[in-house]
Amino acid sequence: MKLELHPRAHQTLADQLFAAGVEFPCGGESACGGCKVRVLEGDVPVTGTMRDALGEKEIRDGWRLACCASAAERVVVEVEQWSLRVLSDDASVPIEPRAGLGAAIDLGTTTLVVQVVDLATGEVERVETALNPQARYGADVMSRLQYDLRQPGELGRIIRGALGRMLGSQPLREVLVAGNTAMHHLFCGLDVTPLTRAPFASPTLGSYRFESSDLGWPGPAEFLPCLGGFVGSDLLCGIVATRLDEAEQTRPCALFDIGTNGEVIVGSAQGIVCASTAAGPAFEGGRIGAGMRAGTGAIDSVHVRRGGLECHVIGGGAARGICGSGLVDAAACGLELGLIRANGRLTNADKRLTLADGVVLTQGDIRELQLAKGAMAAGLRMLAGGGVEKLCLAGAFGNYIRQASARAIGLLPASLPVEPVGNSALRGARTLLLAPSTRGARLRKIAALSRHIELANDPDFQYIFAEMMALAGSNFTDMKWV
Numbered sequence: 055m056k057l058e059l060h061p062r063a064h065q066t067l068a069d070q071l072f073a074a075g076v077e078f079p080c081g082g083e084s085a086c087g088g089c090k091v092r093v094l095e096g097d098v099p100v101t102g103t104m105r106d107a108l109g110e111k112e113i114r115d116g117w118r119l120a121c122c123a124s125a126a127e128r129v130v131v132e133v134e135q136w137s138l139r140v141l142s143d144d145a146s147v148p149i150e151p152r153a154g155l156g157a158a159i160d161l162g163t164t165t166l167v168v169q170v171v172d173l174a175t176g177e178v179e180r181v182e183t184a185l186n187p188q189a190r191y192g193a194d195v196m197s198r199l200q201y202d203l204r205q206p207g208e209l210g211r212i213i214r215g216a217l218g219r220m221l222g223s224q225p226l227r228e229v230l231v232a233g234n235t236a237m238h239h240l241f242c243g244l245d246v247t248p249l250t251r252a253p254f255a256s257p258t259l260g261s262y263r264f265e266s267s268d269l270g271w272p273g274p275a276e277f278l279p280c281l282g283g284f285v286g287s288d289l290l291c292g293i294v295a296t297r298l299d300e301a302e303q304t305r306p307c308a309l310f311d312i313g314t315n316g317e318v319i320v321g322s323a324q325g326i327v328c329a330s331t332a333a334g335p336a337f338e339g340g341r342i343g344a345g346m347r348a349g350t351g352a353i354d355s356v357h358v359r360r361g362g363l364e365c366h367v368i369g370g371g372a373a374r375g376i377c378g379s380g381l382v383d384a385a386a387c388g389l390e391l392g393l394i395r396a397n398g399r400l401t402n403a404d405k406r407l408t409l410a411d412g413v414v415l416t417q418g419d420i421r422e423l424q425l426a427k428g429a430m431a432a433g434l435r436m437l438a439g440g441g442v443e444k445l446c447l448a449g450a451f452g453n454y455i456r457q458a459s460a461r462a463i464g465l466l467p468a469s470l471p472v473e474p475v476g477n478s479a480l481r482g483a484r485t486l487l488l489a490p491s492t493r494g495a496r497l498r499k500i501a502a503l504s505r506h507i508e509l510a511n512d513p514d515f516q517y518i519f520a521e522m523m524a525l526a527g528s529n530f531t532d533m534k535w536v
């Protein structure tokens with residue numbers, strides 16, 4: 055896609071490119087090169103960061119970094135950008151009718167979803183989705199938290215403003231917001247310092263209420279409480295949506311949210327344990343040479359056909375990169391064809407797995423996948439090792455991942471029933487919105503049932519993590535559900 059951009063009084067070229075959809079993975083902090091765009095016409099000066107991230111030839115060919123781009127005159131830029139798949143939710147939930155409109159918000163690190171709901175009928179009147187504009191300052195929570203340390207409050211103002219615009223002007227009786235611990239702190243204007251250093255224990259994890267005048271929103275709002283550490287109200291809402299806290303069966307259920315910061319929750323009406331595990335960004339395409347998010351041009355699935363690899367590309371055009379679900383598939387197919395060993399080693403001489411023209415996985419990419427997969431699987435094994443009834447997969451990645459591939463590489467147990475539950479954060483927030491008289495009691499009950507575990511403090515974690523890095527479906531075979 056070509057974009058023609060003109061200098062504007064209060065918007066840099068970088069701001070205009072971000073508004074057009076270009077992602078800034080590191081916010082310009084570490085010269086990651088993930089925001090490359092090509093200048094076709096006009097002049098975008100080369101900065102020191104660009105020299106750090108780009109080769110001489112790339113610069114000669116017109117490549118620049120969008121995050122530090124500026125221009126004094128008109129420029130035409132080629133941006134191979136994409137529209138992200140944003141997961142909403144329309145499952146029917148119990149309702150306690152009352153007059154007026156309300157809203158449930160899933161404030162994700164990458165995407166935002168706002169649902170405006172008729173409180174009398176439970177009908178979803180309107181859904182708004184958008185990229186989280188904080189991504190202008192870094193793709194992952196750690197770079198956002200670091201930015202907030204340097205510019206306190208700015209990311210909070212940005213997100214409150216963006217969500218306010220998505221809510222519109224129609225009066226709302228109340229708004230419930232769910233998000234991870236970093237989003238909670240940034241939105242609520244809390245000190246993020248405890249989240250940036252061990253033991254990552256913040257004293258301000260509770261719910262926060264705001265009057266509509268505090269936010270400039272069309273109604274009062276509450277940011278729902280976190281469960282502990284990096285387990286936020288998105289997972290609390292996941293518990294509500296999957297009714298984990300009400301499950302009376304003999305064995306507990308597990309809720310698994312696979313992402314940059316993966317979370318595992320195991321529980322029933324008898325008790326709930328939760329933990330987060332820093333999986334790294336591989337499942338979102340980060341730190342993978344050809345990695346990208348699941349949007350147009352991404353290889354999102356790979357199959358073995360006639361002894362070779364066949365890739366599906368979102369949007370149907372040429373492949374530009376590979377997203378997390380494609381990466382898991384590619385590793386599973388590589389194992390099946392003997393191109394990758396269980397220890398992650400690529401078997402061919404050049405140590406590369408070619409998927410499409412210009413889309414290649416290297417040994418380093420497979421190692422990143424192993425790190426991410428190992429952290430997630432170790433968390434699951436440590437919390438769910440006593441046996442669980444079923445595994446609910448939350449979030450976009452859980453929704454799009456091919457289960458057979460995830461089982462083949464040992465990210466999911468081979469024989470455990472797995473149920474994708476979609477955007478459980480949004481569904482849980484809407485469920486709580488529609489149950490005003492029981493909401494407080496249910497939140498208190500979940501808080502009383504829940505125990506947060508710091509996996510990194512467990513002496514077994516490193517050992518199990520190393521073991522679970524193997525790309526093997528046998529990772530979980532000694533566990534009770536198998």
Ligand code: FES
Pocket residue numbers: 077078079080081082083084085086087088089107119120121122
């Ligand atoms: S260099 Fe990382 S976002 Fe631009």
